Amino acid sequence: MFESLSKRLEGIFNNLSGQGKLTEEDVNAALREVRIALMEADVNLKVARKFVERVKEKAIGANVMGSLSPAQQVLSIVNEELVEVLGGSDGKNKLDLSGNPPNIIMLVGLQGSGKTTTAAKLANFLTKQGQRPLLVAADMYRPAAVNQLKTLGKQLNIPVYAEQAGADPVDICVHSLDYAREQARNVIILDTAGRLNIDERMMQEVMNIRARLQPQEVLLVADAMTGQEAVRVADDFNQAVSLTGMVLTKMDGDARGGAALSIRSVTGVPIKFMGVGEKTDALEPFYPDRLASRILGMGDVLSLIERAQETIDQEEALKAQAKLQQGKFDLEDFLNSMRQLKRMGPLRGVMEMIPGFNKLAAMPEMEEALEGDQLKFIEAIILSMTKEERRNPDIINGSRRKRISRGSGTTIQEVNQLLEQFGEMRTMIRQISTGKGPWAQLARQYTGSAGIPGMPALPKAGGKKTGKAARKEKRKQRARSGRR
Known part of the structure; x- marks a missing residue:
């Protein structure tokens, strides 16, 4: 994930660090390299330009140039701007389940983007959060789509609502509401059919589902490896059904990351989840600050x-x-x-x-x-x-x-x-x-003292003393007690 961009940025900042005190020319040269690195990562041209302009505006100043560690200051500014490009810290990247149950999450997207698998992953994620999700098989066009969702639901022990072949997808979604209430399910995940963004009839169907059910979340599932095409698709779906968020799939196979770095700025649609593998637990919430840190080689310890x-x-x-x-x-x-x-x-x-x-x-x-x-x-x-x-x-x-x-x-x-x-x-x-x-x-x-994340805490250096050191320590303690 972001391997090529991370390597390029690391090389740029290593060069800056080796120059000591920075001049305006040094910063300009470094930012030219940053812009090239962003373009090579398939980041939208306008987004790359604005990003570099904002970094330059903050970096070329007395506070940065005169500081003791100007390269670190520039790196900090780049980190802040990356967070902003990826979605900022406004909390809009979090799933909204604040309405009266059952809350409805509607998944839309192109054919082959991974909606059905994502529906199961999302249901698994919500179950771990203490929710009681219901999966709804509303894809009546792709052969075996309903059976695939039923199989995934069975593996996760999550119920799937489905109707006979030929049923109207809008009716299926409406009927699932009553079933969810009967089964005491508080979140409904609608797995709609894949559709081309230029197919007017299919787009009208998904617009009808949105109008009838008024879902709290309408998430576009998009393949991150399609790069700028994912951005264009997001823009088209957003105009049609007013997206509330996105799920980028195959992020583990995307070495460039242009889609993730462009979508929020171009469409205004926040990324809410990342698919990072094929298994049903391979779904991660999207945290702009953590991802920015990972891109810059600073890891993601949290x-x-x-x-x-x-x-x-x-x-x-x-x-x-x-x-x-x-x-x-x-x-x-x-x-x-x-x-x-x-x-x-x-x-x-x-x-x-x-x-x-x-x-x-x-x-x-x-x-x-x-x-x-x-x-x-x-x-x-x-x-x-x-x-x-x-x-x-x-x-x-x-x-x-x-x-x-x-x-x-x-x-x-x-x-x-x-x-x-x-x-x-x-x-x-x-x-x-x-x-x-x-x-x-x-x-x-x-x-430090915290130990290795996720592993048992390590004993501190110079822990329990043994042998001569222990006897010497005991004599000191007895002497101190005698003086008291």
Whole structure:
């Protein structure tokens, strides 16, 4: 997501940082590069120009030029303007469910934009928020659309209202109101048929549904990978049915991000959700400030923490914390950690939320690790070991490695590589848990006292003292008590 733009912007600000005190010419040159980067990311031309003009107006001033860290000041201004372009902080990007139940959410969009899957994702999201959604199959034109929604609803244990083939979509939506009240459902999600924005008859149908049901939310589901075409489609649908928001799908596959950076400015329609994968839990609320931070390579720690809290088993986390504090960490713990991480979603998506990830991603070995499903190979190797080998990896000799290799369908080199990486990780964890060594210093630098988001809190450096240090501390305490 936004990989190409993030890399370009990072290079621009690195150059600014290396120049110390900035001149107006330095800022102008940097902003020319920013404009080119935005254009290459398929951002609307007018939006890119206005963005650069606003940044330039704020950046070329005595406060910035005379500051001790002018490059950081410019970066801060760019961050503020990115937030504004993406939707600002007016709260309009949040779903409005303030009306009398059942609240109605109507999904519209082109054919193939992912409405049916998005309807299920949205229902799943609302269920986690404590709502009781009802899915309505109002697509009578696409073969198997109704069955697809029923299948998704069954997987999520969410009811689906449907009628026989040939029924009028407007009537289906109207009838679903009574069904929702009977089933005590407080949110109705209408999955309407895909339609071209130039098809007058189909557009009239969706206008009729809007007029009859007066939904609180009318969300356009659009494919982010279509770039500026998504912006034009949003403009057409907005004129026809007065959109209240958008859901951008396939954001995980969009390296440029031009649609997300253009839609609000061009159409005035806020983005409310992002589809970031194929699974029914791969839907994220759209936070302009968090996304701007991610684009600039500053990560998205808040989203990372929220995702970790949703997926990480607290009991397992407490067990891991106890083992970390004892300086113990074996391959069973490693496998459990990998499985917890896997539940948080695609590895690249999780890593993008970590500050400074762009620099790590540039490393060839990191790029290789993020491609494909590396975790399943790790899991296969570890599960091919005996319980004794997992708990005491040091006993794994050459013959055991050959057996593990055959059992997991991997090469001996891959088994050796995993064991070497595990050894390095075990060293790192021991250093962090004791508060001594280069890894402990690095952990304090990046995580401070809060620890790693979503993971057990790390013991502070110089924790419980042992041996001579402990006896010396006790003598000092007795001496202080005697003086009192």
